[in-house]
Amino acid sequence: MIIFKKKILLVLLIVSGALMLFSLGLIYFNIASFGSPVILHFDAFKGVDFLGDRLDVWLIWLSVLLIMILNVLLGEFLFYRERILAYLLIGANLLLALLTLAVSGVIVSVN
Numbered sequence: 001m002i003i004f005k006k007k008i009l010l011v012l013l014i015v016s017g018a019l020m021l022f023s024l025g026l027i028y029f030n031i032a033s034f035g036s037p038v039i040l041h042f043d044a045f046k047g048v049d050f051l052g053d054r055l056d057v058w059l060i061w062l063s064v065l066l067i068m069i070l071n072v073l074l075g076e077f078l079f080y081r082e083r084i085l086a087y088l089l090i091g092a093n094l095l096l097a098l099l100t101l102a103v104s105g106v107i108v109s110v111n
Contacts, residue, residue, distance in 0.1 A: 002079050003072070009090050013072070019097035020065060023104040027057055034111045042110065057107055064100045068093045 031054055036044045038057060041050035071093050075086040 002075050003076050003086065003090065007101055009075075009087070011091050011103055012094050016068065016093040016097040019101050020061075020068070023097070023101040024061060025100075026104045027061060030108045031057060038107070039110045040107065057104075060103065060107075061100060064096055071096075073105075 003011070034054055034057075037050050037051040038054055039050075040052045040056060040060075064106045071089040075089040078089070079086045
């Protein structure tokens with residue numbers, strides 16, 4: 001793949017992958033201690049407003065992973081046509097990985 005030859009893109013992908021693996025480990029090692037209804041969203045004013053199952057936590061992580069894979073494929077496709085868009089797509093993976101880590105941490109800490 002062409003995007004792996006550019007050093008900055010490779011570093012962004014490695015950091016994003018490491019953050020996703022860390023959030024995967026965070027979920028994997030803590031999901032057994034969750035109660036039956038898992039709190040997925042809460043509000044400071046109303047309290048808990050979105051409950052789910054343990055599978056929903058995995059689906060959140062999996063959906064972000066699929067979006068990140070799509071970004072990499074689109075970045076590869078657009079690298080010679082719109083290079084700045086390829087950089088933005090790969091950079092968005094880092095943002096998605098950070099948000100996924102934050103969401104995983106909040107879900108683990110609340111439950």
